[in-house]
Amino acid sequence: MGSSNSSVNNIPNAQELMQETGFSAAHILRLHERFEFLDKHKCGQLRPQDFGAVQELALNPIGDSIISAFFSPGQETVDFASFVRILAHFRPTDRNQSRDGAQQEPANSSIRKLKFAFQMYDQDRDGKISRAELLQVLRAMLGIQVTEEQLQSIAERAIQEADLDRDDAISFDEFRKSLEKVDIDHKMSIRFLR
């Protein structure tokens, strides 16, 4: 389980990734090991079925949504760089991070995290959570005792509460507004093992 820098160099674009995502060399190495563990066919790319190796995901109501979030629309595979980039969203936010305006928003900033969360709902990436998309997520999160009518009324109410411009969908800004009291950094971060 060595984490010498030299083995990091075996990973393509490692330095770039580290810069971009803020992961340390040890993190990247570890994630690479994990990637290779999941990539049973050693083809350098992961497919949705590979995530099936993670058994606990079957027990997660939104497990499949998360898996699909790794794949950009239209793509069937995900390579290591994309894998890392997605996971970078979950790094704890760096306080006191000073960056000039020209730099791109880091992956683990609050806005990017929120965007990721937004995409859980907005599967077709049209920038709005429609009622149907909301229903889908609600359906997944609630027990089977909840009837269709009850689901509808919950979705109805949720949209009512959040939808400010009355377009019967929740845009990213409305989403962000409705979650402004939530400590996104805390709720969407995990500490990555060295």
Added chain:
Amino acid sequence: VTHCSVWPWYRQITSLTSETEHGHGSVITGIPIVTFKWHHVETPYLVALWILVAGLGKLVIEANHHVTSVIPESALLICFGFILGGIIWGADKVQTFKLTPTVFFFYLLPQIILDAGYSMPNKLFFSNMGAILIYAVIGTCWNAASLGLSLWGCHKGGAMGDLDLGLLQYLLFGSLMAAVDPVAVIAVFEQVHVNEVLFIMVFGESLLNDGVTVVLFNVFDAFVSLGGDKIDAVEIIKGIISFFVVAFGGSLVGFVFGLLISLLTRCTKNIQIIEPGFVFVLGYLAYLTAEMLSLSAILSIVFCGMCCQKYINSNMDERSVTTVRYVMKVLANGSETIIFVFLGISAIDKEIWVWNTGFILLTLLFVLVYRFIGVFFLTWILNKFRLVPVELIDQVIMSYGGLRGAVAYGLAVMLDENKIKEKNLMVSTTLIVVYFTVILQGITMKPLVNWLKVKRAAVGELTLIEKVQDKVFDHMLVAIEDISGQIGHNYMRDKWNNFEEKWMTCILMKPSARKNRDYVFKVFHKLNLKDAMRYVTEGERRGSLEFVRNETAFIDFKKKFDDDFSEVMPDIMADTSDDYNPVPSVSLEMHEQTMNGMRPLEDVNSHHLLQQHLYKGRKQHRHRYSRSHFDVNKDENEVQEIFQRTMRTRLESFKSGKMGVAPLKHITKHLKKDQQQKVRASEFILLDNLHYNNNIRASASSFPMRVTYRAGAGIENPAFMPDLDPMAQVQIPPWLAEAEVDSSMVAPSQRAQLRLPWTPSNLRRLAPLRISAHSTDSFMLADAPAAQQRDNDQLPPPPPPPAPPHGDHM
């Protein structure tokens, strides 16, 4: 219960009867029709009577739930013991019954610990093993040393008056006072639903610290006998070595016995009726063997239970497993009750009480303060290494929950009064500390936790989105943790798992049990569609995949699947009213209802629905172990539900991914045009490839088919539709009836649009499922002859050729 002297009136009666029986001469005057032979049955009768009394006490106490939710049951039992003790003392003027160390250590304690070990969530325990060990070993040593030294210091300072105690004796007292008691801890923590990590740490610590306590106690006892001058470096080193020997030796003994039990249950197929007995007997033997070798008996029986649980649960018949669990709970609960009652009774005894204000008060103070200091300091160190730091609140709870109990009392009574002149003082102090911690700390624990929680919780109304999103975040984090291998991926653990699977399971588990284990998971990890289909049908035949067809079928996943998996499936014990949750839903709900009386009822219902039915997810706090409840709880179904749903949709996506899809847009058109045609309507059956009832139920909610973002739809698989009657009237599921369906549709495949699903007779062919977007396969050919029957079908014009298959999202 060994100081049995009979009650006065018994005495009179026995003397009467003995006179009649034996007389002063040796001649019986007549045949006695009935005789009263008290002495004959004295001991067992009293034992049984006490058990009954303790049980009745518990009955009375549990009668009123309100009382027990404020005052923990253990405290009430102690009070009950006080009352009983008072009665007995009043009658006898001497305390005839008390909790003797023999009875306690040999007959009352083992079953409690065996229950703890057997029900221990192993994975959780071992993943927090480091923390637990640090608290148990270093924490206990710190407690002992600090208490002993401080008391000695105070003694020197004159705070305690004139006592005949030396430094060593203070240290001895410190060591018996240091141990956090497993019995008391469980009893109190049952009221307070804390998160599982915190629970396992306190519980684990209370179990493991016995190793330390035994060593410390024996070492200091020996030192006291030797006398202060004989202690040199050699003795101290011997002491340290003995710690390792005792701890590891005890665990090893337990481990060996655990293996024995597993091996034994492997062969007990023909004597299933007494299978459970072996578990208890061997467990008890593990305890006694360790005790015999002067190793740590508690560690032994804990590891015995922990080691064997997996294997005996697989090897034994279901009913035997149930029996074992039930009997363990009965025994453990019963013992605990008796212990607390007797702790109360033992107090009412004039002889043991020696009051020394300084000693007692200082002990109380130091016990509490040093516990806090110890926990906070150790946690500070630990948090540097832990992935998930232990929060402040948890630390407070952990410190406050360091209860002392009967173990300390038992050890105190075992002191030799010749060596330690002030034994009675120590016993009295121990009792006072036990009462203080169990009663006072027990009562105030829950309010303290609530107060702390409320301070932390965000105040204010939460919107539905916030509530849902809160849960989404939880699930998301769990998923990301799993994907990035944060929890599962551990070199040592992997090595152990490999070793275990290769060797131990082979030897210790029955072959038939082994085979069942990850059958279904192998299925779903097969990437090849064909194999998946084959496995699934085979599995269906065998019945283990019943859930795929029948959503109400309940499979005992625990028994059937990989034990790894069953560890992930929790025993969900928390009631929803007591969530340790940053989103304090329940209190908010009340708040909402009172504050917004004007709000239409429906809105409150939505929040209430959400509150009730949101899946809890793994981060939610649950009890894994409870002494007073079996783990039958409706929330267990939650995980079943999720699993079933996920597996269904994945299976569908396997098929859809390979079998080809039709683009989404078309379905809308079809919908609008063809809703009347019942023929057309049958296409919607295809959406539920896995749902095969004759009547698609009117309220689609009963089958919450997750209509997903996936663009794929399955071709119908004949294997899954044997009893489908295409002529049955079907209703259009509401989600389809809606005009706006964009990405949430699952489109029927091309083939399905042209042809109806089949009647049972023709569906036995599985093999020729060709992987192509245009499903012009043998089905078409096979269907051809029967096509004439479908004259009145109005087939729509074939849709335009489908776009290339959309991405294979699972």
